Amino acid sequence: MTRPAVRIRDVHKSFGNTEVLKGIELSVPKGSTTCLLGPSGSGKSTLLRCIAFLEETTSGLIEIDGDPLGFADPGGGRSRTRLSAGDIRRVRAKIGMVFQQFNLWPHMTALGNVTEALVTVQGMKRSAANEIGNQQLARVGLSDRGHHYPSELSGGQQQRVAIARALALSPDILLFDEPTASLDPELTGEVLNVMRELAETGMTLVIVTHEIGFAASVGQKIAFLDHGKLLLDGPPAEIFGTPRHPRLEQFLETYLDRGAATLV
Amino acid sequence: MSTRLFELMLWAAGKTVLLSAISIAIGLAIGLLVCAAKLSPRRLLSIPATVYVSLFRGVPLLVQLLLIYNLLPVLGILVPSEVAAIAGLSLCTAAYQAENLRGGFNSVPRGLIEAADMVGMSPWQQLRRIRAPIAFRLTLPALVNEMILILKASSLISVVGVIELTRMAQNLSASTFRPLLFYSVAGAIYLVICWLVAGGGSLAERLMRTGSSR
Numbered sequence: 001m002t003r004p005a006v007r008i009r010d011v012h013k014s015f016g017n018t019e020v021l022k023g024i025e026l027s028v029p030k031g032s033t034t035c036l037l038g039p040s041g042s043g044k045s046t047l048l049r050c051i052a053f054l055e056e057t058t059s060g061l062i063e064i065d066g067d068p069l070g071f072a073d074p075g076g077g078r079s080r081t082r083l084s085a086g087d088i089r090r091v092r093a094k095i096g097m098v099f100q101q102f103n104l105w106p107h108m109t110a111l112g113n114v115t116e117a118l119v120t121v122q123g124m125k126r127s128a129a130n131e132i133g134n135q136q137l138a139r140v141g142l143s144d145r146g147h148h149y150p151s152e153l154s155g156g157q158q159q160r161v162a163i164a165r166a167l168a169l170s171p172d173i174l175l176f177d178e179p180t181a182s183l184d185p186e187l188t189g190e191v192l193n194v195m196r197e198l199a200e201t202g203m204t205l206v207i208v209t210h211e212i213g214f215a216a217s218v219g220q221k222i223a224f225l226d227h228g229k230l231l232l233d234g235p236p237a238e239i240f241g242t243p244r245h246p247r248l249e250q251f252l253e254t255y256l257d258r259g260a261a262t263l264v
Numbered sequence: 265m266s267t268r269l270f271e272l273m274l275w276a277a278g279k280t281v282l283l284s285a286i287s288i289a290i291g292l293a294i295g296l297l298v299c300a301a302k303l304s305p306r307r308l309l310s311i312p313a314t315v316y317v318s319l320f321r322g323v324p325l326l327v328q329l330l331l332i333y334n335l336l337p338v339l340g341i342l343v344p345s346e347v348a349a350i351a352g353l354s355l356c357t358a359a360y361q362a363e364n365l366r367g368g369f370n371s372v373p374r375g376l377i378e379a380a381d382m383v384g385m386s387p388w389q390q391l392r393r394i395r396a397p398i399a400f401r402l403t404l405p406a407l408v409n410e411m412i413l414i415l416k417a418s419s420l421i422s423v424v425g426v427i428e429l430t431r432m433a434q435n436l437s438a439s440t441f442r443p444l445l446f447y448s449v450a451g452a453i454y455l456v457i458c459w460l461v462a463g464g465g466s467l468a469e470r471l472m473r474t475g476s477s478r
């Protein structure tokens with residue numbers, strides 16, 4: 001078996017005295033789409049942010065394609081050691097992230113957002129970076145919007161620019177934290193379609209979402225979090241098929257009642 | 265008013281603008297340093313910066329100017345009064361600008377910095393490409409405000425012997441016995457300068473909102 005894209009080993013995370021993640025074990029197979037579901041406050045964003053190293057875990061280890069992220073296990077039962085900033089940056093370069101609030105830089109055009117790291121971080125020539133940037137914008141259906149500023153774009157367009165920004169660095173793994181949650185309902189489709197296409201290209205995706213229909217149809221793996229614990233982890237047919245776990249049943253009812261999604 | 269006297273008023277207005285502009289620019293540079301020191305996690309830097317800001321914001325500018333003007337010769341530094349005036353104005357505006365800048369830097373949304381983290385930017389690259397440009401845009405209205413305040417506060421530097429717009433009006437009033445005329449003209453000139461500055465500020469803001477003039 002090949003190494004998983006992400007391996008999470010007994011991860012705990014506390015904010016002050018509140019333990020938000022309580023011993024998570026999860027592995028994300030390469031080239032698959034994993035959807036993280038769970039009620040509000042269950043720790044989905046925190047887990048995703050730990051995988052991106054935007055939050056530091058309190059204990060446990062996370063490996064990205066076999067490389068330890070942030071902390072390493074020295075073996076022999078000794079406590080974990082912190083890795084250098086350079087090591088962290090090197091491993092994190094394999095990860096891209098798409099945020100609920102898009103987080104586009106407002107003083108740069110769409111193309112500027114997409115090419116910024118190519119030029120600033122990778123030292124690429126402006127013309128070469130623009131070429132890649134335009135390709136990525138085309139991939140998310142925004143070839144004609146490169147010179148627009150974020151404030152001149154709709155929410156759905158902004159989120160697609162954010163996806164193009166992440167794609168431009170050709171990450172191995174793309175993380176999404178509720179990418180459609182701050183969009184008007186009529187704009188979620190265009191973003192979900194882009195994500196569906198990405199999933200088909202065989203990129204590794206980890207998606208926190210409340211779009212249960214999308215999760216059921218696109219996800220190869222569903223992880224259900226509840227109160228900081230990974231309650232369920234398996235293929236959608238198994239997770240959503242009957243009999244269902246009572247907590248999942250309860251969760252689905254809340255979302256289906258709200259009309260937020262329909263089970264496929 | 266004869267043309268000759270009006271020219272004198274304009275010359276004095278030029279001096280007001282020049283000294284204010286130099287002070288604002290130097291104040292911005294010092295303000296950036298003070299702001300950086302104040303945001304630093306090292307107390308060796310942040311405490312002196314805090315003390316600086318509270319001193320220069322807490323003592324009236326007039327008192328600061330008189331102190332600097334009288335202190336420099338004691339220290340054996342003999343400079344033209346213009347230099348003393350610029351020193352006083354810059355040190356004072358630096359304290360306010362440092363606070364404005366700090367507000368700007370603290371208002372850069374966290375998510376924008378996290379996005380920069382995720383594309384691998386180093387702290388210095390983030391500062392240069394993301395945090396500083398955004399903070400500057402957020403600070404611009406306050407900077408324009410500060411320019412206007414300093415333009416008007418520059419009337420105080422007459423106490424250290426600089427002949428600027430207010431002092432010129434005073435002198436000409438005394439020699440011609442027409443105070444109403446000269447103070448009105450001085451007031452009108454200040455007003456026009458401030459309008460121009462405010463207008464330039466809104467223009468800059470508009471250009472920056474869309475990012476460029478394109």
Ligand SMILES: Nc1ncnc2c1ncn2[C@@H]1O[C@H](COP(=O)(O)OP(=O)(O)OP(=O)(O)O)[C@@H](O)[C@H]1O
Nearest residue numbers: 015016020038039040041042043044045046047178
């Ligand atoms: N920076 C923080 N400081 C303190 N508590 C936090 C912080 N971030 C998250 N929490 C807490 O951790 C818990 C899990 O939060 P998290 O954002 O991971 O939930 P979530 O599953 O993503 O919820 P939602 O569906 O509402 O986004 C919540 O109780 C939240 O209040």
Ligand SMILES: [Mg+2]
Nearest residue numbers: 044045046178
């Ligand atoms: Mg969340």
